[in-house]
Amino acid sequence: xxxxxxxxxxxxxxxxxxEITTPRGLIRTPAFMPVGTGATVKAMxxxxxxxxxxxxxxxxxxxxxxxxxxxxxxxLGGLHRFMHWDGPILTDSGGYQxxxxxxxxxxxxxxxxxxxxxxxxxxxxxxxxxxxxxCLLGADIQMVLDECTPFPATHDEAAASMQLSLRWAERxxxxxxxxxxxxxxxxxxxxxxIYPDLRERSVEALIEIGFDGYAIGGxxxxxxxAAMLKVLDETVPLLPQDxxxxxxxxxxxxxxxxxxxxxxxxxxxxxxxRSGRHCQAFSWGGKFNLRNARYAEDMTPLDPESACPxxxxxxxxxxxxxxxxxxxxxxxxxxxxxxxxxxxMAKARAAxxxxxxxxxxxxxxxxxxxxxxxxxx
Amino acid sequence: xxxxxxxxxxxxxxxxxxEITTPRGLIRTPAFMPVGTGATVKAMxxxxxxxxxxxxxxxxxxxxxxxxxxxxxxxLGGLHRFMHWDGPILTDSGGYQxxxxxxxxxxxxxxxxxxxxxxxxxxxxxxxxxxxxxCLLGADIQMVLDECTPFPATHDEAAASMQLSLRWAERxxxxxxxxxxxxxxxxxxxxxxIYPDLRERSVEALIEIGFDGYAIGGxxxxxxxAAMLKVLDETVPLLPQDxxxxxxxxxxxxxxxxxxxxxxxxxxxxxxxRSGRHCQAFSWGGKFNLRNARYAEDMTPLDPESACPxxxxxxxxxxxxxxxxxxxxxxxxxxxxxxxxxxxMAKARAAxxxxxxxxxxxxxxxxxxxxxxxxxx
Numbered sequence: 001x002x003x004x005x006x007x008x009x010x011x012x013x014x015x016x017x018x019e020i021t022t023p024r025g026l027i028r029t030p031a032f033m034p035v036g037t038g039a040t041v042k043a044m045x046x047x048x049x050x051x052x053x054x055x056x057x058x059x060x061x062x063x064x065x066x067x068x069x070x071x072x073x074x075x076l077g078g079l080h081r082f083m084h085w086d087g088p089i090l091t092d093s094g095g096y097q098x099x100x101x102x103x104x105x106x107x108x109x110x111x112x113x114x115x116x117x118x119x120x121x122x123x124x125x126x127x128x129x130x131x132x133x134x135c136l137l138g139a140d141i142q143m144v145l146d147e148c149t150p151f152p153a154t155h156d157e158a159a160a161s162m163q164l165s166l167r168w169a170e171r172x173x174x175x176x177x178x179x180x181x182x183x184x185x186x187x188x189x190x191x192x193x194i195y196p197d198l199r200e201r202s203v204e205a206l207i208e209i210g211f212d213g214y215a216i217g218g219x220x221x222x223x224x225x226a227a228m229l230k231v232l233d234e235t236v237p238l239l240p241q242d243x244x245x246x247x248x249x250x251x252x253x254x255x256x257x258x259x260x261x262x263x264x265x266x267x268x269x270x271x272x273x274r275s276g277r278h279c280q281a282f283s284w285g286g287k288f289n290l291r292n293a294r295y296a297e298d299m300t301p302l303d304p305e306s307a308c309p310x311x312x313x314x315x316x317x318x319x320x321x322x323x324x325x326x327x328x329x330x331x332x333x334x335x336x337x338x339x340x341x342x343x344x345m346a347k348a349r350a351a352x353x354x355x356x357x358x359x360x361x362x363x364x365x366x367x368x369x370x371x372x373x374x375x376x377x
Numbered sequence: 378x379x380x381x382x383x384x385x386x387x388x389x390x391x392x393x394x395x396e397i398t399t400p401r402g403l404i405r406t407p408a409f410m411p412v413g414t415g416a417t418v419k420a421m422x423x424x425x426x427x428x429x430x431x432x433x434x435x436x437x438x439x440x441x442x443x444x445x446x447x448x449x450x451x452x453l454g455g456l457h458r459f460m461h462w463d464g465p466i467l468t469d470s471g472g473y474q475x476x477x478x479x480x481x482x483x484x485x486x487x488x489x490x491x492x493x494x495x496x497x498x499x500x501x502x503x504x505x506x507x508x509x510x511x512c513l514l515g516a517d518i519q520m521v522l523d524e525c526t527p528f529p530a531t532h533d534e535a536a537a538s539m540q541l542s543l544r545w546a547e548r549x550x551x552x553x554x555x556x557x558x559x560x561x562x563x564x565x566x567x568x569x570x571i572y573p574d575l576r577e578r579s580v581e582a583l584i585e586i587g588f589d590g591y592a593i594g595g596x597x598x599x600x601x602x603a604a605m606l607k608v609l610d611e612t613v614p615l616l617p618q619d620x621x622x623x624x625x626x627x628x629x630x631x632x633x634x635x636x637x638x639x640x641x642x643x644x645x646x647x648x649x650x651r652s653g654r655h656c657q658a659f660s661w662g663g664k665f666n667l668r669n670a671r672y673a674e675d676m677t678p679l680d681p682e683s684a685c686p687x688x689x690x691x692x693x694x695x696x697x698x699x700x701x702x703x704x705x706x707x708x709x710x711x712x713x714x715x716x717x718x719x720x721x722m723a724k725a726r727a728a729x730x731x732x733x734x735x736x737x738x739x740x741x742x743x744x745x746x747x748x749x750x751x752x753x754x
Binding site: 039040044067075083084299317323324326327 | 415419422444452453454460461673674676691694697700701703708
């Protein structure tokens, strides 16, 4: 059985390329993980997710434990077989969705009890149950249960929340040691809000517990890009440099490039698929909305610089599809957007190898910084 | 430029296999045409429509003339380029949808005026405009504008309606002679309700005008299978045997097999795609609904007898997807259903060639005759 491992291949400033080895295959970093919330990357065939260049996908513990249920997926042979994805899968711990989706939450030292947003059933999630669920799913990379500290939070609130997350991280690690199979990995999650001393304390304690990788949580929750980058500036250098660094829930192309420049290796975000269902295209020329009347007779391919088959469809056709609420519009835009995110990672990796990452990132950000539809392409 | 032509390859009783030659490729008959209403076969990539075995698709003149507009599609290079389908396309005349979808219709000798179901705009459709629109779209096989006689209708009503359709057929033919390009074909439509004398009169008059193929219209509108088959028994033998016979808007696997046995060559129906969006699967084991709780842990492939990639997905996964309203469920079921319809046609063609069509049709119908979920597979 292949062990989980991480090897850095090249560096360019704080940015680095690497390879995560898992029993289910290599993950080239920096890596973007498309989000397969309910055992499907929305509106995409699994083979197209793979064809887009994705090495790994993320699935949501919260959604899957409620429907179809973790025990059911285990009986059916595990999540990979269930959803026809044979590459690595990272699962979150469910904590974030409990806070954002569930009703009537009650959080205490033990864990969190909540009402399912589907049927109102009372469900309990503890650090131990979060790991049990992720093991039942068969996730290759698992996350500790944490409390995603809300923004804004006072220093006292952020400190208490971070300390609770640390105690849960310890319990998660113990549960993982009992339940996990060889080759599976567990990541810790740094919390502490926007307070450098709390982030530092969180990192130190997590390193003491010891994890296969380190995620930075509690960002992209409304603090703004400047505050997020400040936290990264203060936190990433403290992380073990020989382990993967994962910035959870991020993000826009610009945010990811800024984070890569600071030493982040992994990302996940619903943006490419959610935007794809809402008529938004990410392209090498920038971001634009296909509903706009200007595209009604524009026979330019969606993205002339993309190699994705979906990006070869003309904008006039996509305009027609999204105006007509045709499913094919969401299918093509989701595929093209995920492919753009993967191409962005591939080109970032190439630029880091070549020592030209800063130039590359500036060039892409320039295209994305001007959101006016007038200036696209 | 290839001429439009039809050649019969084999016969088995009244059933026949053949090949329609068009400038955009061969159509093997009996043929099922997936319906691409608004320039998309719903929830399917064009390459998967082709991979399913479809030689030709149908598009709806009514929908396309309202959105994005026939003149716009013409400016963009025609329907084939617009929707990324390079095979033959048959367009209906729009008359049926005017009757079923539009509001405030006013029908007279000249044509029909109606309010668009999209924006309430007043639109006129005449035999001449129906042909003009189909030529703007660039349809390979075009249909005359007719009035689909409602069911039930008295003999007098059906006769008056059929006579109006004949006068419109004559005008359609004249417009087509002026506007069509070499290689394009025009089909006439037999009307007359359930009255044999009217159907006979309709056929005679259409033959006198002269068409490249002959459709049987006004069926599958509530008359029931027995009445429909009786009309086919009385009508198909009167049609020119060296021209394609097209039964419009049909249908179920059983209805198509019964019609093939009576000499019908072409079909179209929204059933495989519409059912696919409503959790229904067509398979070699029969028809079933994936929402049914019995499939929650059924790891049988959707259709073990199908070669379609989508039919390899396990029922438990499809059950989960449709219960979760995930787009991928509709994508997989639409693909698998269209592929089943195409495999049904392919096996029907093979059986006719081998002289075993009656046995084949009886075997399939047996599986489909018992709609109980208990008896499937």
